[in-house]
Amino acid sequence: MRRLRQLAERTPATRERYVDLLRALAITMVVLGHWGVTVIGHDPTGRPTGHSALGDLPWVWPLTWLAQVMPVFFLVGGYANAASLTARRAHGGNATGWLIDRSARLVRPTTALLVVLAVGAAVARLRGTDATEIRTVVWFATIPLWFLVAYLVVVPLTPPMYALHRRFGLAVPLVLVGLVALGDLGRLLGPAGLATGNYLFGWLAVHQLGFAWYDTRSPDLPRRRRLPTSRRAALVLLAGGLLALVLSTVVGPYPVVMLNVPGERLDNAAPPSLALLAAATTQLGLVLLLRDPATRWLRRSRPWQAVIAVNAVVLTVFLWHLTAAVLLVGLLDALGVLPTPRVGSAAWWAWRIPWLAALAVLLAALVAVFGPIEARSRRYAPAGPGSGPGPGKTIGPGTARPGGATGRRLRTGLAVAGYAGVVAGLLLNSLTRKAAPEPLGLPAPALVAYLAGAGVLRLLRSGWGSPG
Template sequence: MRRLRQLAERTPPGRERYVDLLRALAITMVVLGHWSVTAIGYDHGRPAGHSALADLPWAWPLTWLAQVMPVFFLVGGYANAASLTARRGRGGTATGWLVDRSARLVRPTTTLLLVLAAGAAVATARGADPAQVRTVVWFATIPLWFLVAYFVVVTLTPPMAALHRRFGLAVPVVLVALVALGDLGRLLGPAGLADGNYLFGWLAVHQLGFAWFDARSPEQPRRRRLPLSRRAGAALLVGGLVALVLLTTVGPYPVAMLHVPGERLDNAAPPSLALLAAATAQLGLILLLRRPAGRWLRRPGPWRAAIAVNAVVLTVFLWHLTAAILLIGLLDALGVLPTPRVGSAAWWAWRVPWLLALAVVLAALVAVFGPVEARTRRPPPTGPADAGGRRLRTTMAVAGYAALVAGLLLNSLAPKAAPEPLGLPVPALVAYLAGAGLLRLLRSGWGSRG
């Protein structure tokens, strides 16, 4: 508590506290959403989980609020623009920013992967089926799909910020048009045309974060500023909702913004026009609540709570499905794992104790692994390098991020029941650790001259 008070007291007056609140709320909603819609059953005598959404069609419109990944990319864009601008204001470079930015993201992720790999190795050595080990680890690493996209977006932040400075809000408009083209590929072919939406959709939302950051400086050109008025918020909310209703009723898009087994399209994988319409409505709601939320965050209690969650926000996100695995395994071992039918009275009654028990397990995991994230410090400044050294550091930084993305992507694409003694494909783990090691080397100052 003392540290939280100190951090709260040192908050700069101009900080947009609402961004921190939104980040904390977004991750909290992701965690609660995943836990709430999880249905547990038995498959060949073993516990198995699946999404309950297929059995709850009445709940699909609720996913318009529950799908909060756009919020995370929006606040990510704001935070990345703010930190990159501050870095350049101190005379730093985009490469230095990129290298330093990796620390907060990579250390908690590396911890998760190493712990899972070690646990899988022990289980395999004790005679566990490698295919079953892989299934468990695959489920635990589902959150990493998000980091695949976010690592790419972070890597592209410097050039996308340059495009924003030149073209402003025209950039997300073009990106939305590319998403529409990808959707045509999904509907009419070729389906591979939609693969670019994994990048274009999230980049479009991330660019709006740049525009929000510029909106705090009235001297910035209007084409670069996101309108923050309540009128603009109402227009975005209504316009987004109207577009979303039309796209999911008259149009071909599913109502649910989360994956539903059996649906022809998945609005989130890759992001679709319908998901961007939902993101527009969410942005409108965010703007409408911005001022009252800002006043509320001026109180010490709410602001300290926001700081506390943000200190371990990635840890919470990364470990929340591992918490579910541990709880399911424990209840199954004790012979008391409830498996009521989805939608039944028993299933609904089990939701509250289920969430509370998961919260306890996750709190224990955060207590153990949260310090890895919370104690991540900004690396010491390094001296300027010559032109050749700068080019080498830039190449190495991009290569490091590319290796991270390749490793996480290989894991996500690998079959969930493939026999993997480490739970993770060895090439995926090697690629990821190579990227993490390369970025760690650069953060230590290698290639700089002081």
């Protein structure tokens, strides 16, 4: 507690604390949402299985317009990446050094999860567990990696995309929205392959708005680079986004639900659709409306200390929350006390309370074990207006040093290759079917690609390959 109090006291007045709060709330809502809609049952062989309750509860679909908070996370990510990249350059660093150091916070906690799952799967296989069953368990535990794939693609694109933002401002996300519309047209009329780019264009569009939000710190910048943040602008965004959302879902061809529901004509989130971007606009308006009262509240020490504490382990919470669910289901099933009430029944709703409480306790234990890996990846060192909105920034091995252009290009190429290996590994795992016979739970090529990429990034962070 003393450490949190010290960190809170050192926070400069210029820091945008609201961004930290949004990140913590977004991940908390994802965790509670996944846990809350989980339905546990048994397959024909008697083994526990799970699925989402959304397909059985269509009346809750409009709630996903707020519960689908990944747009908020990408908005905050854009702000954070613009802030930390600007701070790095202000200290004499470069984009490559920023990219290498940024990988620590993302890759180290993810590596811990994958290694633990692979080791656990290997032990289970040696004890005679079927490889298909192992894969099914690991598949559930690694569902959060779908989101991380998209974010790990967006992060290395930050330097060129921020350069585009500096030149063209808000025109960039408008163009990206147009590309999403083209992809949706392909999904509706064909060819469906046109929509593949929406996985990138949709999230990039929201990420660019984070750049525009960050640039509001400099009122002398051209208006095209700054996000309108007045109360009037917030109301326009909220009302306009909500109108577009209703027209596109209730009247138009898009599902009302913003999360995946099997059997629906389209999936608004995979890839992101125009309807999801309308929801993102609605959420942006609401975020801006609540900004001033939230900022005043965060000036108090205790709320701000809580936000700092959550942000120190926020990725760990996200990565391990479904592993906690797998462990709890396995434990209750082994004890013969796993409740499987019918979804939507009174018993099912009553079970939500002890279910969420037990999961919170188990996740807290996992975070206590694995959270320090993330917390050590980043020091909290708030500086001036250029400091990022996360728990701090580090000027380390990636800071520019004297050296030839060839060495700098090589280092940049290795950083991009490292990210590519990590993304390829995570993507291959996500695309591998749930029932595939994988003795390690993860496809071997996926694990090799990921560890190779993570290893390259780790070497670069240690200073390997640095010029000078």
